Amino acid sequence: MNAPVQTAEAREIALAGMGASRLRKEDARFIQGKGNYVDDIKMAGMLHMDIVRSPIAHGRIVRINKEAALAIPGVHAVLTADDLKPLKLHWMPTLAGDVAAVLADEKVHFQMQEVAIVIADDRYIAADAVEAVEVEYEELPVVLDPYAALLPDAPVLREDLAGKTEGAHGKREHHNHIFTWDAGDKVAADAAFDNAEVKVSQHLYYPRVHPCPLETCGCVASFDPVQGELTTYITSQAPHVVRTVVSMLSGIPESKVRIVSPDIGGGFGNKVGIYPGYVCAIVSSIVLGRPVKWVEDRIENISSTAFARDYHMDGEIAATADGKITGLRVNVVADHGAFDACADPTKFPAGLFHICSGSYDIPAAYASVKGVYTNKAPGGVAYRCSFRVTEAVYLVERMVDILAQKLGMDKAEIREKNFIKKEQFPYTSAFGFEYDSGDYHTALKKVLDAVDYPALRAEQATKRADPNSPTLMGIGLVTFTEVVGAGPSKMCDILGVGMFDSCEIRIHPTGSAIARMGTISTGQAHETTYAQIIATELGIPSEVIQVEEGDTSTAPYGLGTYGSRSTPVAGAAIAMASRKIHAKAKKIAAFMLEVNENDLDWEVDRFKVKGDDSKFKTMTEVAWQAYHQAPPGMEPGLEAVHYYDPPNFTFPFGIYLCVVDIDRATGETKIRRFYALDDCGTRINPMIIEGQIHGGLTEGFAVAMGQQMPFDAQGNLLGNTLMDYFLPTFVETPHWETDHTVTPSPHHPIGAKGVAESPHVGSIPTFTSAMVDAFAHLGMTHMDMPHNAFRVWKELKARGMNL
Amino acid sequence: MAKKLINVSVNGKAEEKAVEPRTLLIHFLREELNLTGAHIGCETSHCGACTVDIDGQSVKSCTHLAVQCDGSEVLTVEGLANKGVLHAVQEGFYKEHGLQCGFCTPGMLMRAYRFLQENPNPSEEEIRHGMAGNLCRCTGYMNIVKAVQYAAKKLQEPVTA
Ligand code: FES
Ligand code: FES
Numbered sequence: 001m002n003a004p005v006q007t008a009e010a011r012e013i014a015l016a017g018m019g020a021s022r023l024r025k026e027d028a029r030f031i032q033g034k035g036n037y038v039d040d041i042k043m044a045g046m047l048h049m050d051i052v053r054s055p056i057a058h059g060r061i062v063r064i065n066k067e068a069a070l071a072i073p074g075v076h077a078v079l080t081a082d083d084l085k086p087l088k089l090h091w092m093p094t095l096a097g098d099v100a101a102v103l104a105d106e107k108v109h110f111q112m113q114e115v116a117i118v119i120a121d122d123r124y125i126a127a128d129a130v131e132a133v134e135v136e137y138e139e140l141p142v143v144l145d146p147y148a149a150l151l152p153d154a155p156v157l158r159e160d161l162a163g164k165t166e167g168a169h170g171k172r173e174h175h176n177h178i179f180t181w182d183a184g185d186k187v188a189a190d191a192a193f194d195n196a197e198v199k200v201s202q203h204l205y206y207p208r209v210h211p212c213p214l215e216t217c218g219c220v221a222s223f224d225p226v227q228g229e230l231t232t233y234i235t236s237q238a239p240h241v242v243r244t245v246v247s248m249l250s251g252i253p254e255s256k257v258r259i260v261s262p263d264i265g266g267g268f269g270n271k272v273g274i275y276p277g278y279v280c281a282i283v284s285s286i287v288l289g290r291p292v293k294w295v296e297d298r299i300e301n302i303s304s305t306a307f308a309r310d311y312h313m314d315g316e317i318a319a320t321a322d323g324k325i326t327g328l329r330v331n332v333v334a335d336h337g338a339f340d341a342c343a344d345p346t347k348f349p350a351g352l353f354h355i356c357s358g359s360y361d362i363p364a365a366y367a368s369v370k371g372v373y374t375n376k377a378p379g380g381v382a383y384r385c386s387f388r389v390t391e392a393v394y395l396v397e398r399m400v401d402i403l404a405q406k407l408g409m410d411k412a413e414i415r416e417k418n419f420i421k422k423e424q425f426p427y428t429s430a431f432g433f434e435y436d437s438g439d440y441h442t443a444l445k446k447v448l449d450a451v452d453y454p455a456l457r458a459e460q461a462t463k464r465a466d467p468n469s470p471t472l473m474g475i476g477l478v479t480f481t482e483v484v485g486a487g488p489s490k491m492c493d494i495l496g497v498g499m500f501d502s503c504e505i506r507i508h509p510t511g512s513a514i515a516r517m518g519t520i521s522t523g524q525a526h527e528t529t530y531a532q533i534i535a536t537e538l539g540i541p542s543e544v545i546q547v548e549e550g551d552t553s554t555a556p557y558g559l560g561t562y563g564s565r566s567t568p569v570a571g572a573a574i575a576m577a578s579r580k581i582h583a584k585a586k587k588i589a590a591f592m593l594e595v596n597e598n599d600l601d602w603e604v605d606r607f608k609v610k611g612d613d614s615k616f617k618t619m620t621e622v623a624w625q626a627y628h629q630a631p632p633g634m635e636p637g638l639e640a641v642h643y644y645d646p647p648n649f650t651f652p653f654g655i656y657l658c659v660v661d662i663d664r665a666t667g668e669t670k671i672r673r674f675y676a677l678d679d680c681g682t683r684i685n686p687m688i689i690e691g692q693i694h695g696g697l698t699e700g701f702a703v704a705m706g707q708q709m710p711f712d713a714q715g716n717l718l719g720n721t722l723m724d725y726f727l728p729t730f731v732e733t734p735h736w737e738t739d740h741t742v743t744p745s746p747h748h749p750i751g752a753k754g755v756a757e758s759p760h761v762g763s764i765p766t767f768t769s770a771m772v773d774a775f776a777h778l779g780m781t782h783m784d785m786p787h788n789a790f791r792v793w794k795e796l797k798a799r800g801m802n803l
Numbered sequence: 804m805a806k807k808l809i810n811v812s813v814n815g816k817a818e819e820k821a822v823e824p825r826t827l828l829i830h831f832l833r834e835e836l837n838l839t840g841a842h843i844g845c846e847t848s849h850c851g852a853c854t855v856d857i858d859g860q861s862v863k864s865c866t867h868l869a870v871q872c873d874g875s876e877v878l879t880v881e882g883l884a885n886k887g888v889l890h891a892v893q894e895g896f897y898k899e900h901g902l903q904c905g906f907c908t909p910g911m912l913m914r915a916y917r918f919l920q921e922n923p924n925p926s927e928e929e930i931r932h933g934m935a936g937n938l939c940r941c942t943g944y945m946n947i948v949k950a951v952q953y954a955a956k957k958l959q960e961p962v963t964a
Contacts, residue, residue, distance in 0.1 A: 023897060030905030031893040031912065033840020033880035040839035122834075124825065214844045214852060214906045214940045265842070265906025266940050298845040523904030523941045691900050694943030722849035722938070730931040730944045 011604045016543065017536030018750065021687035025527045025547075035263045038218045041233050043291040046220065047076060049281050050126035051300070052116040052133045054108035057144075057375040057715025058157070059137040061106055064116060069132040074121035076288060078133060079280070081105040089283055091160075092249060095241070095273060095494055096349065097168025098178070098340035099160070100378060102276045102283075108137065109157060109338035110377050111715050112303035114276040119284050119292060142715040146312065146335040146372040149176040157338065157373045168340070169349040169371075178340050178371035183354035184431050189366035192327025196318030200402045205784045206391050208310035208335070208376070209707045210302050211383040212727060213522070215265025217305050218295030219278050221285040231258045232282060237267045237522060238560025241494060243552045245274055246282060261550035267522035268699065269381040272343040272562050273306050302720040306342075306379030307709065310335040311391045315399040323409050325418050328357055328365040328430075330395060334380065336371050342380035343562070344387045345492035345499060351387025352483045352649075354431040358396035359440050359481040359653060360418040365430035375715045384699055384760035386484040386563035393480045397765035401772065402781045410457075411769070412448060415479045416441060426746075433483055435651045436745045436753075438679075443741045444479060447655040447677050450739065456659060464777050470665070470803065472796075476658040476770025480762045484754040485568025485650040494559060498645060501565065502556035503573035505534060505581060506639040509627035511620030512544035515577075518558010519570040520550040524692065524756060526566065529684045530574055533750065537578035538585075539605030539619040556641060564652070564754035567684065568745075573644035575749035580640035584626075588638075589617040591631035650745045650753035654678040656766040662774050665803040667793025669705065669771070671734035676763070681744045681753035689755050690738055696759025697736050702728050703760075704767035706786045726786070775799070809873040813838070814882025822869045828862075829853045831869035832879060840880035840909040844938070851937030854910035855879045861917045863936070880909035883916060891954040892916050901950030903941035911937050915951050919958060925951070 006014075016022045029035050066078040081103040084090035091099045104115045118129035143149045143157060156162065156175045165172050169179035193199060219234040230252055236242050239259040247254040264271065281294040296305070311334055318327035334350065336342065344351040350369035357365045371380075382388065404414040419440040420427045427435040447453075456475055463469045489498025502518040515534055519526060531545035549555050558570060582602075589607035590597040593615055600607040607622070609615040617625075626638040659673040676693060683689055706726030710718045719725045744751025764785070771787045772780055778799050783791075796802040806821035813836060820835055829846075832838045832855070844852035846865045853865040856878040883890040892915040895901065902908040911934070918925070918933040925933060930951045931944070939947065 024900065024902075026905065027897045027902060030902055030908050031880075031889070031896050032884060033838070033909045035840075035905050037839075037842070037906065039843065040833075042837075123830070124823070212940065214850060214904070214938065215842070216844075264904065265844075266904040268940070295843075298847065298850075525903070687900050691903060691942060691946060694945050695903060695941045696943075698943035699940070721847060722845045723847065727850075727938050727940065729935040729938060730948070731935045733944050736943060736945060 008604050015535040015539065015541050015605065017532050018684050020532060020685065022528055022532060022542060022685055024525045026525055037215060037263045037265055038220060038233050038235050039295045041220045041262065043220060043222055046291040046293055047119050047121060047288065048123045048126045049117055049119050049284055049292050049294040050123065050130045051114050051277060052118065052130050052135065054104065054111060054113045054115050056108060056137055056139055057111045058140040058142045059108055060140065061104060061108065061115065062136040062138050065134040068134065069118055069129040072125060072129050072132060074125040075118060075129045077119045077284065078116060078129065079284070080116045084283065087283065089249065089279065092279055094339055094341040095343040096340040097346065100339035100341055102279050107159065110375050111717055112300065112377065117280045117284065119288065142375045144374055144376065144711050144715055146333050146374055149372050149374050150174050157375065176373045178336055178373060179349045180368065180370045181349045182366065182368040184366035185364060186366045188364035189327050189329050192364040193316065193318045193329065196326060197321040198319045198407065199316060200399065200406050201314065201316040202399065202402050202782050204313045204315060204395060204398055204782065206309045206311040206313065206394060207785055208307050208709045209383065209703050210307050210709060210725065211268035211270035211381070212302060212725065213266030213268055213270050216296045216298060216301040217271060217275060217277065219281050220291060220293045221282040222291035223285040223289065225289045228252065229256045229258070230282065231260070233260045233262055234278060235264055235271050236261045237271045237520060237562050239520060239550055239552050240518060240557045241497070241560060242274060244495065244497065249279065250282070258553045261520045264520065264522040267562070269308060269383045269385065269562055270306055271522065272381055272560070273341055275305055298722060299720050302725055303717050304377050306381040307377060308379065308381050308383030309391060310380065313391065313395050315395050317399045317403050319403055323407050323414050323417055325360055325362050326364065328362050330356055330367040332369040334369055334371045335374050335376065336380050337374055337376040337378040339378040340371060341378035343494065345486055345494060346496070347491060348387065351382065353388040353392045355389055355433060355481065355483040356392035356396050357429050357431060358393065359420060359479050360400070361420045361424065362430055376711065382563055384696060384757050386482060386486065386757060389482050390761045390764060393761050394765045397478045397480060398768065398782060401769055405776060405781050411477045412444065412453060416444060434648055435481065436648060436747055437743045438481065438651060438653055439741065439743050440479060440653060443653070443655045443677055443679060446739065446741065447657050447675055451657055451673065451675050471661040471663055472774040472801070474660045474662065474770040474774025476766040476768070476773060478656045478762055478766040478769055481651055481653040482758055482761055483649045483651055484564035484757065485646055486563050486565055487649055488647060489645050497559065499559045500643050500645040501558040501569040501573050502641065502643045503570060503577045504556045504641040505577045507581060507623045509624055511540060511623045513540055514546045514548065515574065516555045517547065517549040517570055518556050519561045519566045522561060524561070524566060525688050529688055532684055533571060533574045534578055537575055538582060564757045567752045568650045568748060568754045569644055569646055571752050572646060572749045573642045576644055577640045577642035580642065581638055584638060585619060585622045587634065588622045588625050588631060592617050592625055647747050650681065650748060652678070652680045652753040652755060652758050654758050654762045656762045658766045658770040660770040660774060662792060664796055664801055667789040667796055669787060669792060673737070674734050675737045675739065676759060677739040677741065678755060678758050679741045679743050680755035680758065681742065681748065682751035683740070683742065684752060692756040693738050693759045694736050696756060697763045698728060698733050700760045700763030701734060701767065702726055704764045704785050704787060706788050708786050807870050809870055811872045812876045814879060824868065824870050826869045828864035828867040828869050828872060832864060838879050838881050842906055842909060844906065849938065851910045851914060852907050854913045854937060856913055856917055861914050880912055883912060890916065891957040892919070894957065895950035895953035899946050899949040899953050901942065901947045907937060907939040911939065911947060915954060919951065919955055923959065924955060
């Protein structure tokens with residue numbers, strides 16, 4: 001029984017495989033209110049947990065009085081660090097090799113730190129009980145500036161580490177010092193500077209920001225005392241890692257711990273870490289023998305779960321007089337807050353920051369990063385970014401602009417001059433990364449032509465010459481390269497687990513399929529795009545391929561979704577698992593057609609006998625055969641598992657150009673034009689790529705133009721509500737123009753590089769580049785973000801340019 | 804706490820329930836009625852994830868008490884589709900890729916549903932202002948604008964038998 005004969009093209013279109021703008025499978029449930037997010041989950045007998053938090057940033061806990069809270073009807077328990085101590089659960093390991101307090105142990109280290117938990121019948125009673133818990137503090141001096149934290153007489157923040165001179169990443173030089181990590185060749189870089197014809201240097205502050213997904217963090221923990229099994233529904237981008245950590249912490253065998261990430265309302269790095277709230281909910285469920293739900297509110301989310309950035313960077317570039325870069329040096333002081341709880345690969349406490357030589361052929365480079373404790377919330381996560389790549393790209397792009405200004409060169413010209421050339425790939429950077437592929441010159445030319453760059457510069461010159469122009473016009477240009485897809489397990493692990501990822505595919509007898517993955521979508525549409533890869537690889541329509549992820553009891557072990565690693569790592573695992581199935585299917589087809597395997601050709605969805613189009617077997621027919629009667633000597637069934645350990649990272653790149661008009665009266669900025677060309681290698685679903693790019697650009701716009709987390713001198717966070725913390729609405733968000741080139745990754749099975757983070761990483765320095773450019777004729781070489789109207793107006797005023 | 808009896812029609816179904824006076828509408832819908840479509844993103848009226856329709860107006864249900872709905876008609880995202888046929892705004896979001904994580908989507912849909920009755924033929928500018936009370940962290944809004952335009956067009960097509 002052969003399928004109706006159609007042309008190969010028609011059959012290929014019917015598969016909706018790679019390259020198709022397939023509409024999203026996930027949408028059906030989301031548009032009908034049938035998503036299943038953590039807060040939607042209810043269990044019989046479920047209790048609610050809420051957290052008592054510190055109002056002060058640094059102090060000793062003198063006394064905690066639970067009585068009034070416990071007296072409220074419907075309150076089941078109030079727990080503090082003293083209650084967790086006998087279980088040894090009052091501290092927990094962080095993913096960065098430090099420890100963090102689950103509940104404050106004698107001391108609080110930042111405002112809104114978790115001090116006690118209450119468990120009650122519902123969330124209203126729990127909130128009442130939180131109010132009723134009385135905590136008395138003795139205030140201690142607060143340290144907010146990481147440079148001040150390193151002064152000899154700075155207060156000791158982490159008394160629990162007293163006397164520890166060795167940290168997880170080497171020697172600790174000071175009681176508030178976490179690590180110093182360096183990369184590159186210092187001697188070579190110093191020599192480049194000694195011999196330089198031109199040098200520029202600049203201090204850049206990358207502000208503390210928060211990923212702020214629309215859904216906050218939370219979980220529902222349910223311990224079954226009879227079976228000794230723990231199930232936890234959780235807002236996690238890495239459920240398998242959570243399972244391993246929970247098992248290590250609780251002593252429950254990993255086989256009896258089930259972690260489920262259901263639908264997740266955005267992550268952006270905020271949902272990689274393991275938070276005290278999760279641990280407390282799990283402990284409460286074990287102690288009380290009932291399911292316990294904890295969902296934080298927005299203020300708790302912004303104040304206490306992982307922030308990003310907070311990098312104080314000193315950059316220096318050495319160059320020849322005609323603009324060829326000869327050296328790069330970077331010194332960073334990184335504010336990690338009270339506990340070192342970023343989620344970088346173990347060997348890289350500053351993540352992949354050493355991509356900071358960017359798209360340029362720089363012969364000598366050196367970077368040093370110092371991590372420091374302060375009285376702020378812990379974190380330093382990769383906010384829509386592959387482990388500090390955003391900071392790195394910001395640094396190098398700012399420095400190249402500054403060099404161009406010093407030399408009087410155009411910013412496009414200096415980039416063209418220093419680009420790694422197409423024929424230099426694979427290219428090994430001064431920091432040791434092996435860039436897989438790229439064609440920067442072609443991409444840059446495409447963008448400059450598309451926007452008519454010379455005309456923009458001419459318009460700008462006219463405006464600058466006109467003293468009555470009501471606006472300042474700026475043109476930003478950024479040509480970035482990312483390093484994503486962490487990563488080769490020889491280099492990258494988290495808590496000792498290599499950063500591979502996995503896929504298990506089963507083809508059912510009637511030719512439909514299920515694939516299970518170690519990643520978890522937080523909006524990237526894995527159910528849609530992963531099926532497209534399988535459709536192309538195996539000739540099964542994507543419509544009948546189910547993709548499941550997020551349940552550790554059914555999915556193979558994977559490291560999760562962050563750092564643009566899903567497509568580079570899990571996407572490769574899918575292709576490889578598919579190819580195992582394909583190889584077996586071919587043997588079965590040969591048996592069915594009574595020919596030698598080598599006499600078969602693959603065409604879209606079928607194996608054909610070479611030279612005879614009438615003789616073929618479709619994948620559906622092969623699947624039936626595999627279960628009905630496998631060839632003699634062959635195992636029945638048609639399935640495969642693959643754990644993919646990538647040989648290298650992937651290196652997507654992009655060229656972004658932005659035109660701004662700054663109102664000289666108000667300091668308000670209009671983003672007149674934003675043109676984003678991305679090259680993420682092979683494109684699986686163009687519609688979804690475009691959506692990811694719009695989203696990333698918008699988050700980049702938010703960071704550059706408005707987001708900040710200011711603290712007052714006492715350590716109170718002044719920007720922890722959506723009233724204060726800038727999330728762009730429909731009105732401010734610019735119109736985005738997108739474009740692409742395709743330079744596949746040569747080492748990836750389908751050539752894909754990953755895309756979701758590029759627009760965030762690339763757009764932020766583009767905005768700054770445009771803003772500074774607007775003032776460049778007035779002598780400005782840099783201004784720190786965010787470029788909100790008030791800050792920009794002050795710059796106008798300082799130069800007598802305000803109207 | 805003493806409870807108060809309320810009568811409210813939710814998605815066309817009459818509900819008579821005793822609620823605490825302090826119960827927020829969002830919690831009443833989600834916890835009492837198991838309608839978990841409307842989401843909680845901020846509880847301070849900023850994000851719009853909790854948007855529902857009450858007596859012909861968009862309301863952020865996180866800052867509205869359940870008792871205020873006594874005698875009202877409430878429509879939530881679960882009531883948008885009609886006998887299995889998607890509403891034009893739902894179809895628009897699907898066709899124009901107007902959602903990613905989906906967390907803002909129920910609120911967006913309910914606002915779009917009401918907005919298009921207030922302004923059946925909006926310009927892009929009007930859509931952007933009319934929807935500005937709803938935040939999305941994923942999409943960058945461009946495709947949501949397209950989704951609303953799709954729905955506006957579809958709602959104006961003459962109804963075919
Ligand atoms: S939850 Fe109601 S507006 Fe955000
Ligand atoms: S789709 Fe994620 S917040 Fe809008």
